[in-house]
Amino acid sequence: MKPMYSADGDGSGPAALVELSRRYGAAGRYVLAGGGNTSWKNATDLYVKASGHSLDGIGPEGFVRMRAPALAAVLTADYPAESAAREAAVLADLEAAKYPGEEAKRPSVETLLHGLFPFRFVVHTHPALVNGLTCSAEGEAGVRRLFGPDPLWIPVTDPGYVLALAVKKAIDARLAAGRSFPQVVYLQNHGVFVAADSVREIDEIYAALMARLEAEVAVDPADLAPAALADPAAAAAWEAAIAAVYGLSAAVLPVATADLSRLMAAGAAEAALEYAFTPDHIVYFGYKPLYLRSPAELAAAVAAYESDDGRKPRIVVAHGLGAFACAATAKAAATARALFLDDLAIAAYTRSFGGHRFMPRANIEFIRHWEAEKYRSAVSN
Ligand SMILES: [Zn+2]
Numbered sequence: 001m002k003p004m005y006s007a008d009g010d011g012s013g014p015a016a017l018v019e020l021s022r023r024y025g026a027a028g029r030y031v032l033a034g035g036g037n038t039s040w041k042n043a044t045d046l047y048v049k050a051s052g053h054s055l056d057g058i059g060p061e062g063f064v065r066m067r068a069p070a071l072a073a074v075l076t077a078d079y080p081a082e083s084a085a086r087e088a089a090v091l092a093d094l095e096a097a098k099y100p101g102e103e104a105k106r107p108s109v110e111t112l113l114h115g116l117f118p119f120r121f122v123v124h125t126h127p128a129l130v131n132g133l134t135c136s137a138e139g140e141a142g143v144r145r146l147f148g149p150d151p152l153w154i155p156v157t158d159p160g161y162v163l164a165l166a167v168k169k170a171i172d173a174r175l176a177a178g179r180s181f182p183q184v185v186y187l188q189n190h191g192v193f194v195a196a197d198s199v200r201e202i203d204e205i206y207a208a209l210m211a212r213l214e215a216e217v218a219v220d221p222a223d224l225a226p227a228a229l230a231d232p233a234a235a236a237a238w239e240a241a242i243a244a245v246y247g248l249s250a251a252v253l254p255v256a257t258a259d260l261s262r263l264m265a266a267g268a269a270e271a272a273l274e275y276a277f278t279p280d281h282i283v284y285f286g287y288k289p290l291y292l293r294s295p296a297e298l299a300a301a302v303a304a305y306e307s308d309d310g311r312k313p314r315i316v317v318a319h320g321l322g323a324f325a326c327a328a329t330a331k332a333a334a335t336a337r338a339l340f341l342d343d344l345a346i347a348a349y350t351r352s353f354g355g356h357r358f359m360p361r362a363n364i365e366f367i368r369h370w371e372a373e374k375y376r377s378a379v380s381n
Contacts (some may be wrong), residue, residue: 016199021058021123034054037055041122064105064106071094072115114270120196123194126280132345133146135356150182154158154185157365217352226255238298245312251325253334256322259344276358281342285335287367288313
């Protein structure tokens with residue numbers, strides 16, 4: 001295979017994208033599983049993360065080389081108003097914007113948004129700290145209070161083409177008002193985009209925003225760390241019920257934190273876990289955890305969830321005890337567990353910003369049925 005990137009002596013070329021992406025993919029602070037995406041561009045080429053690849057440990061083969069002008073054209077083209085027809089037409093144009101040799105890879109669902117920024121590097125992530133703010137009641141007011149007028153705030157919207165178009169309209173309005181192009185975009189119930197011409201500037205922007213959020217949240221990190229289930233006898237009863245419903249070969253992992261135990265004791269856990277917060281939570285553990293009070297409820301509740309969602313819930317919350325990540329494979333269970341711990345952290349952080357705010361049901365429904373996210377979910381198993 002021919003080398004994908006040419007020499008990159010000054011650290012401003014596409015080879016720097018691989019190193020940058022690996023750093024932001026490592027350690028779970030910025031993204032989990034296949035979440036987040038990164039890109040590099042010049043006037044003719046845009047390299048963007050391929051859908052389903054994890055930033056953690058990514059190599060050059062994890063990026064798709066696209067024709068930058070063809071991507072820009074998608075955002076000014078006319079598409080059908082009906083959702084499924086529009087998404088199919090956009091997907092076809094995205095496929096056509098790939099360079100020859102890239103046929104086997106599928107560009108990230110946020111490729112169009114990457115193409116919007118007139119900056120060399122774009123790093124899009126979903127840190128729990130950031131989503132504590134974007135999934136909170138305070139929302140945009142919190143962004144203004146902490147970060148001033150410069151970052152763009154985009155109210156919750158469907159991902160992909162619809163999101164890219166919403167951001168383009170907001171930026172066009174800003175530019176028309178004589179303001180500069182934003183380098184930070186906060187997406188409600190989703191995450192953050194950071195754009196800059198150098199790796200150093202990307203790092204500086206991220207370090208500043210993460211430090212500001214860290215100083216704002218009043219949560220002891222130890223309260224969000226994985227802990228053991230407190231009651232082994234109760235845990236055994238739940239595990240037996242799960243084995244009976246999910247099958248003996250299912251992978252089952254316990255999940256508990258001190259913060260979750262306190263929320264349960266205060267009677268506040270069920271409300272804080274009613275729905276998913278962001279697209280990643282929907283893709284990797286489902287549109288909501290299944291919250292139950294007794295193992296005796298499990299069989300009927302899982303059957304009802306499955307008939308509605310098409311798959312069994314991957315997170316079963318056992319009131320007064322903790323939760324279980326349940327999936328057909330060990331990898332899928334571990335990913336669901338990681339995303340649920342992230343969900344718990346977000347719920348805790350939102351308490352510093354006026355309380356939680358779930359993704360609206362209409363947006364949840366779009367993602368549950370969106371072909372692009374079904375693809376991402378399928379390749380994670
Ligand atoms: Zn995202």
